Amino acid sequence: MINRRSTLKSMALGAVSALAIAAVGISYAQAENKELKIGFVGVTSGPAAAWGTSNVRSMQTRAAWLNETGGVKIGNDTYNINIVTFDDQKDPKRAIAGMEKMAQEGIHYVVGPNVDDGAAAVRPVAEANGIIYFPYAFPKALYQKPASNAVLGMIANYQSGPAIYKYLKENKGVKKIAFVAANESDPLSQRDSGVEAAKALGLEIVAQNDTYQNDTRDFTPVLTPIVALKPDLLVLSGVAPANAPLLIRAARELGYEGLISTETAQDAKVLQEGAGEYANGFISVGGASTPEIASDEMKEFVARYTKMFGEYNDESNTKVYALEYILDTLKANPAAINDVAEFKKTMDTFSAPNPFLKGDAKLSYVGATSFGQKRQLSVPMVVNEYKDGAFQTLFVGSVD
Amino acid sequence: MEQVIANGLYLGAQYALIALGLTLIFALMNVLNFAHGQMYVLGGFITYTVYGQLGLPFVVALLASGVTLAIIGALMEKFLFRTVIRRSHREESTMLLAAATAFFFDAVILLLFGEKQRGVPKIVKGVFNDVGIIMPYDRIVVGALAIVFIAAFVLYMQYSRVGRAMRALAQDRVAAQLMGVRVDRYSMIGFAMGAMLAGVVGGLLVTITGVNSGIGGPISIKAFLMVMIGGAGVVGGAIAGGFILGMMESVGLTVLREYGDVTYLVIFAALMVFLSIRPNGLMGKPWG
Numbered sequence: 001m002i003n004r005r006s007t008l009k010s011m012a013l014g015a016v017s018a019l020a021i022a023a024v025g026i027s028y029a030q031a032e033n034k035e036l037k038i039g040f041v042g043v044t045s046g047p048a049a050a051w052g053t054s055n056v057r058s059m060q061t062r063a064a065w066l067n068e069t070g071g072v073k074i075g076n077d078t079y080n081i082n083i084v085t086f087d088d089q090k091d092p093k094r095a096i097a098g099m100e101k102m103a104q105e106g107i108h109y110v111v112g113p114n115v116d117d118g119a120a121a122v123r124p125v126a127e128a129n130g131i132i133y134f135p136y137a138f139p140k141a142l143y144q145k146p147a148s149n150a151v152l153g154m155i156a157n158y159q160s161g162p163a164i165y166k167y168l169k170e171n172k173g174v175k176k177i178a179f180v181a182a183n184e185s186d187p188l189s190q191r192d193s194g195v196e197a198a199k200a201l202g203l204e205i206v207a208q209n210d211t212y213q214n215d216t217r218d219f220t221p222v223l224t225p226i227v228a229l230k231p232d233l234l235v236l237s238g239v240a241p242a243n244a245p246l247l248i249r250a251a252r253e254l255g256y257e258g259l260i261s262t263e264t265a266q267d268a269k270v271l272q273e274g275a276g277e278y279a280n281g282f283i284s285v286g287g288a289s290t291p292e293i294a295s296d297e298m299k300e301f302v303a304r305y306t307k308m309f310g311e312y313n314d315e316s317n318t319k320v321y322a323l324e325y326i327l328d329t330l331k332a333n334p335a336a337i338n339d340v341a342e343f344k345k346t347m348d349t350f351s352a353p354n355p356f357l358k359g360d361a362k363l364s365y366v367g368a369t370s371f372g373q374k375r376q377l378s379v380p381m382v383v384n385e386y387k388d389g390a391f392q393t394l395f396v397g398s399v400d
Numbered sequence: 401m402e403q404v405i406a407n408g409l410y411l412g413a414q415y416a417l418i419a420l421g422l423t424l425i426f427a428l429m430n431v432l433n434f435a436h437g438q439m440y441v442l443g444g445f446i447t448y449t450v451y452g453q454l455g456l457p458f459v460v461a462l463l464a465s466g467v468t469l470a471i472i473g474a475l476m477e478k479f480l481f482r483t484v485i486r487r488s489h490r491e492e493s494t495m496l497l498a499a500a501t502a503f504f505f506d507a508v509i510l511l512l513f514g515e516k517q518r519g520v521p522k523i524v525k526g527v528f529n530d531v532g533i534i535m536p537y538d539r540i541v542v543g544a545l546a547i548v549f550i551a552a553f554v555l556y557m558q559y560s561r562v563g564r565a566m567r568a569l570a571q572d573r574v575a576a577q578l579m580g581v582r583v584d585r586y587s588m589i590g591f592a593m594g595a596m597l598a599g600v601v602g603g604l605l606v607t608i609t610g611v612n613s614g615i616g617g618p619i620s621i622k623a624f625l626m627v628m629i630g631g632a633g634v635v636g637g638a639i640a641g642g643f644i645l646g647m648m649e650s651v652g653l654t655v656l657r658e659y660g661d662v663t664y665l666v667i668f669a670a671l672m673v674f675l676s677i678r679p680n681g682l683m684g685k686p687w688g
Contacts (some may be wrong), residue, residue, distance in 0.1 A: 046614040047505070049515035183661035211661035212653075215618030219409045219415075219610040220539075221653040242517035242612045253527055253536045266514065273452070274519035274610045359436070 075334025187238030245274025416642025443602025473595025
């Protein structure tokens with residue numbers, strides 16, 4: 001006899017069975033997917049941990065998202081993405097060990113390292129083992145012939161710096177400029193190219209030799225003599241996200257009223273906590289998450305990242321791109337999955353929709369002007385201004 | 401020049417406070433606590449959480465940092481260092497243990513608090529700007545508090561029963577034991593006090609310089625530098641070392657700025673020459 005209770009029981013059992021079948025089906029489908037390992041070698045501990053951590057987490061967030069939605073179809077096969085990570089602790093020796101580990105695992109595409117010396121150190125290992133790697137380091141020799149396996153993952157300071165200084169000269173009346181940098185290879189080389197760019201624009205350079213130890217906690221003594229020179233623009237060359245708020249705060253507390261900028265990516269929350277309202281007006285280079293330009297997909301990426309790791313890092317606005325480029329290039333030429341020569345061939349003509357920007361923006365490889373070959377990701381050069389806890393787009397540029 | 405001197409004095413006060421805990425532990429137990437910087441960082445993060453995130457009063461946060469680190473320090477002494485000192489006759493064993501705890505703390509702090517630089521709202525707003533000196537009020541408050549803490553510590557060590565026992569321990573461990581001083585008990589209290597000082601100064605300075613998980617190592621190195629200048633295990637030496645380092649840093653960064661980052665090069669070179677002349681630092685033997 002059919003009554004209400006047995007009907008409900010049958011419906012519940014049916015629903016549970018359907019869910020079980022669906023779950024088995026999904027796991028079976030995922031189990032059928034092949035695995036594509038993508039590597040990461042960079043710094044995820046120590047004072048510069050924020051740089052590499054935002055890389056890794058961007059990759060892990062995107063990979064989890066893609067795997068959850070069935071994997072990535074490349075040629076006739078569908079792959080689940082497995083991110084293999086290695087913390088090089090910002091040590092070139094460890095970076096080499098990391099790249100060797102990637103080679104042993106049969107990985108052909110690696111994101112990182114995050115700094116100049118690490119990126120230079122891994123070059124022989126990458127070239128000998130058929131690995132294309134995507135450093136966040138600026139030395140041109142890595143991307144110019146005869147080098148061919150490194151692809152710059154972001155906008156270099158010698159590309160963004162001149163654009164920022166020109167904008168500030170024309171729109172904010174900047175005439176006198178001062179540079180301060182950490183005493184490490186990346187910030188110093190960024191300072192030197194910044195000085196060249198400022199000279200080319202006819203700006204008066206009032207300070208260019210001032211440096212600090214990267215582990216400095218109190219920047220007042222460092223900035224006291226610079227602030228006394230009253231520059232219109234203070235450039236924090238290659239500044240680490242951990243140091244930016246401390247430098248800004250020290251400069252403002254010493255009475256500095258001019259503009260402050262950098263060519264590295266920063267995090268709004270870190271600026272807010274460390275410098276508060278002193279950080280208002282701070283200019284930096286970002287990626288794709290300002291509301292004016294971010295697509296719905298980018299917004300979902302930010303939401304997924306936040307859910308996965310508890311807090312978003314604005315540096316990921318740039319670092320979201322490397323994995324996307326790797327996968328889309330492999331989709332464009334599936335033969336490249338185990339053959340980096342095929343990957344390199346595809347780079348010259350590759351073009352795909354940019355999922356993270358509104359409108360019809362494209363993903364493509366650039367760098368012909370700076371490096372003589374296409375060895376750079378076309379990441380939007382979004383120059384941001386910090387204001388009350390968030391970044392606002394100042395202007396958007398591009399690199400060819 | 402007034403500004404340079406003011407910067408040096410402020411830096412000196414905060415450095416001296418950082419070095420005190422380290423030198424106390426060394427004096428009592430002959431242990432070079434490589435994890436001192438990590439304890440400072442942990443104290444900073446506790447204040448960040450209690451004051452910056454939970455919104456409780458700053459004093460409560462500072463207390464939480466001090467008490468938590470004191471408990472951690474006591475546990476470390478009781479279950480780690482005491483055991484190793486008892487079982488090993490080689491001094492390197494405690495150094496290796498201290499280095500291991502430093503790495504352990506680094507990893508735990510990174511896991512618990514993440515990779516980002518953290519900061520808290522200023523405890524006092526406004527900037528003093530007169531007589532050629534610019535100094536934010538919060539730095540003045542922190543500098544004054546540092547001097548008060550240092551004075552309180554020195555007085556406590558000089559006049560309290562616990563302080564006298566610890567000084568006796570530092571002068572001659574065996575003699576102190578023969579005179580009835582409970583060595584284990586006062587070693588634990590001393591280690592806890594050293595850790596507490598690290599936690600308190602971490603909590604205090606998070607209001608000025610913020611904190612991030614990677615700065616423990618560099619903080620330890622600076623603390624060792626101050627202790628080497630002043631004399632290992634001597635409270636007065638740690639204070640003197642802190643002020644000397646702060647002043648050298650402030651003056652060097654102004655006078656030598658045109659030559660690039662040579663300030664610390666000069667400081668290290670001077671330290672090498674100094675140590676070759678006075679290997680025990682300014683004040684020589686512990687607690688004299």
